[in-house]
Every structure is written in structure tokens, then in C-alpha cells.
Amino acid sequence: MIYSMTAFARHEIKKDWGDAVWEIRSVNQRYLENFFRLPEQFRGLENTLREKLRQNLTRGKIECSLRIDSKKVVSSELNLNQELASQVIQSLKWLKAQAGEGEINLTDVLRYPGVVETPEQDMDVISQDLLAAFDALLKDFIAMRGREGEKLQAIIQQRLDAISVEADKVRSQMPEILQWQRERLLQRFEEVQIQPDPTRLEQEMILLAQRVDVAEELDRLQMHVKETASILKKGGAVGRKLDFMMQELNRESNTLASKSINAEITASAVELKVLIEQMREQIQNLE
Numbered sequence: 001m002i003y004s005m006t007a008f009a010r011h012e013i014k015k016d017w018g019d020a021v022w023e024i025r026s027v028n029q030r031y032l033e034n035f036f037r038l039p040e041q042f043r044g045l046e047n048t049l050r051e052k053l054r055q056n057l058t059r060g061k062i063e064c065s066l067r068i069d070s071k072k073v074v075s076s077e078l079n080l081n082q083e084l085a086s087q088v089i090q091s092l093k094w095l096k097a098q099a100g101e102g103e104i105n106l107t108d109v110l111r112y113p114g115v116v117e118t119p120e121q122d123m124d125v126i127s128q129d130l131l132a133a134f135d136a137l138l139k140d141f142i143a144m145r146g147r148e149g150e151k152l153q154a155i156i157q158q159r160l161d162a163i164s165v166e167a168d169k170v171r172s173q174m175p176e177i178l179q180w181q182r183e184r185l186l187q188r189f190e191e192v193q194i195q196p197d198p199t200r201l202e203q204e205m206i207l208l209a210q211r212v213d214v215a216e217e218l219d220r221l222q223m224h225v226k227e228t229a230s231i232l233k234k235g236g237a238v239g240r241k242l243d244f245m246m247q248e249l250n251r252e253s254n255t256l257a258s259k260s261i262n263a264e265i266t267a268s269a270v271e272l273k274v275l276i277e278q279m280r281e282q283i284q285n286l287e
Contacts, residue, residue: 004148
């Protein structure tokens with residue numbers, strides 16, 4: 001299977017400690033780049049997350065975000081640190097006496113750190129839940145990249161088949177083209193009223209055939225088509241290999257166009273370049 005670099009996935013979990021939503025998206029990139037948007041208290045997970053991505057992906061600009069809605073655990077009784085509250089009140093009374101003014105606000109006393117105790121959440125448990133959810137997210141993400149890759153593979157294979165058709169069309173026209181060139185050469189001799197020497201005529205035809213012969217280009221074109229199809233079939237991270245094959249295919253189509261001597265060959269050469277460019281655009285999306 002081949003994989004697209006363009007994909008999106010979302011995974012939501014609901015736990016006793018709260019709700020969390022993971023999102024991951026990726027676009028084309030020459031190398032693997034990771035960007036994370038995490039709540040400050042979970043920044044410590046970033047290295048682990050990067051390693052998970054590195055083990056499963058090879059290319060793409062990856063953006064990953066985490067949103068958390070923590071639930072406040074409210075007990076039936078107020079957990080008041082009475083000793084600390086008493087100390088805070090005594091300190092406020094002393095300050096009031098020293099200043100000779102002001103009032104003691106009991107709300108401020110309750111807001112003092114540690115006066116009202118709230119149960120602490122187990123961050124290790126939350127972290128484990130988040131990492132498990134990320135694994136599920138990554139699985140969905142890779143599956144989507146695979147589905148997109150299958151679609152791109154089908155498009156590329158269609159273009160490869162079309163290239164083979166055009167190459168066969170050009171090959172089948174070559175005997176007719178060479179015969180047309182022979183008749184055209186003889187016609188020119190007749191126009192200038194020159195009786196060509198048979199040996200000289202054959203030499204001219206050989207030179208002409210060599211100039212317009214595209215058999216070697218067609219052979220290499222078909223060889224590159226087969227190699228590209230083989231790379232697609234093997235799967236994996238094939239983007240760079242396929243990009244190189246597009247360069248090779250484009251080189252042969254350019255040579256074919258330079259040797260074109262009639263409208264049909266020119267049309268086929270143009271069609272080949274269009275098909276190759278269409279493949280190259282799709283290959284830019286592949287891992």
C-alpha cells in the first residue's frame with residue numbers, strides 16, 4: 001500500500017477526569033515535520049508523541065493538537081484547612097491593627113492557597129489515557145492516508161496505461177512514416193528532374209531513418225512505465241522514487257517531440273507530456 005501525505009483524523013475520549021479531543025492533520029512536505037499544540041501541563045508528552053510519529057511516518061508536515069476539558073471534583077463537604085485558615089485570619093488581624101484601618105474579607109481567606117483543599121488528579125493516569133487515545137488517533141490517521149494513497153495509485157496507473165497506448169500508437173505509425181518520407185524524397189528528385197542513384201537513395205533513406213527513429217525512446221519509455229508500475233506495486237514510501245521516474249519519462253517524451261516529423265507524432269508527444277505532468281502532480285501528495 002502507498003500512502004498520501006494529505007489526511008485528517010479526530011479522536012475523542014471521555015473519562016472520569018474529563019474529556020479530551022485529539023486532532024491530527026498533514027500536508028505535503030519534503031521531509032517529516034511535526035508541530036504540537038498541547039496544554040502546558042502535558043508538554044512532557046511531546047517527545048513520546050514525536051517518536052510515535054517518527055516510527056510510523058516518513059514524510060509530511062504534521063500538525064497535532066490536544067484539547068482537554070477537566071472536570072472539577074466536588075466533594076459533599078468542604079475540605080477546610082482550619083489551622084492554616086486560623087493563621088491567615090490572625091495575620092490579617094495583626095495587619096489591620098498595625099494599619100488602623102481595613103476589614104477582614106473571609107472570601108479572601110478562603111482564596112488563600114491551601115486553605116481550601118481540593119483532590120489532586122492523578123496526572124500519570126491521565127497521561128496514559130491520553131497516549132492510548134493518541135495511538136487510536138494515529139491508527140485512524142494512517143488508515144486515511146492509506147485510503148487516499150489507493151485513490152492516487154489508481155489515478156497514476158491509469159496515466160501509465162495511457163502512456164503505453166500512446167507509445168504503441170507511435171510505434172505502429174513508424175513504418176508508414178518512413179514510407180511517406182521515401183516517397184517525399186523521390187518527389188523532390190522528380191521536381192528538380194534528377195534521376196537518383198539507387199545506392200545514394202538508400203544511403204539518404206538510412207540517414208533519414210536514423211534521424212527520425214524513435215524506437216530507442218519508445219523502448220525506454222515503456223521500460224520506465226514498467227518500473228513505475230513496479231514501484232507502485234511494492235508500496236511503502238515511494239514518493240521520491242516516483243518523482244525520479246517522472247523525470248526519466250519526461251526526458252524521453254522531450255526527445256520524442258524533438259524527432260517528430262508529422263502532426264500525429266507531435267500530438268502523441270504532447271499527450272505524453274500532459275499525462276506525465278498529471279502523474280507528477282499526484283505524486284507530490286505521496287509519502
